Amino acid sequence: MPIEDKVTTSLTILITGFVVVFAVLLLLILLISLYGKIVSSALNSKAEKKTVVNVETPKTEVIPANVPTTNDSEVLDENGLNDEIIAVITSAVYMMYGEKKVKIKSVKKVPQSRSAWGTAGIMENTRPF
Numbered sequence: 001m002p003i004e005d006k007v008t009t010s011l012t013i014l015i016t017g018f019v020v021v022f023a024v025l026l027l028l029i030l031l032i033s034l035y036g037k038i039v040s041s042a043l044n045s046k047a048e049k050k051t052v053v054n055v056e057t058p059k060t061e062v063i064p065a066n067v068p069t070t071n072d073s074e075v076l077d078e079n080g081l082n083d084e085i086i087a088v089i090t091s092a093v094y095m096m097y098g099e100k101k102v103k104i105k106s107v108k109k110v111p112q113s114r115s116a117w118g119t120a121g122i123m124e125n126t127r128p129f
Contacts, residue, residue, distance in 0.1 A: 081107060081109065086107050
């Protein structure tokens with residue numbers, strides 16, 4: 001076989017190999033991006049279905065001038081929360097969900113499983129550098 005035929009065959013095989021490899025890489029990129037879009041749209045639709053939203057504005061109370069008022073921090077519900085804390089939590093939830101309607105059914109204190117020292121130690125040892 002003459003050298004010109006060997007060079008031509010080698011270049012043909014080389015170019016064919018490059019074309020096949022890049023075509024498969026592009027196909028993989030398209031498949032992975034399509035899969036990512038499908039999964040993200042499925043997760044977003046589930047998240048939208050789960051959010052029950054209906055923010056109710058708190059009713060303002062008119063206090064007559066002759067009735068003595070109490071300090072808001074002294075008036076606590078059964079969970080140990082006052083109206084100010086509930087208002088702050090409600091506004092934080094509203095800011096997180098934006099224009100979606102949000103309905104807060106209850107606000108409860110979560111019991112702390114660790115002591116304050118244990119929590120501080122975990123925060124100190126796991127903070128990013």
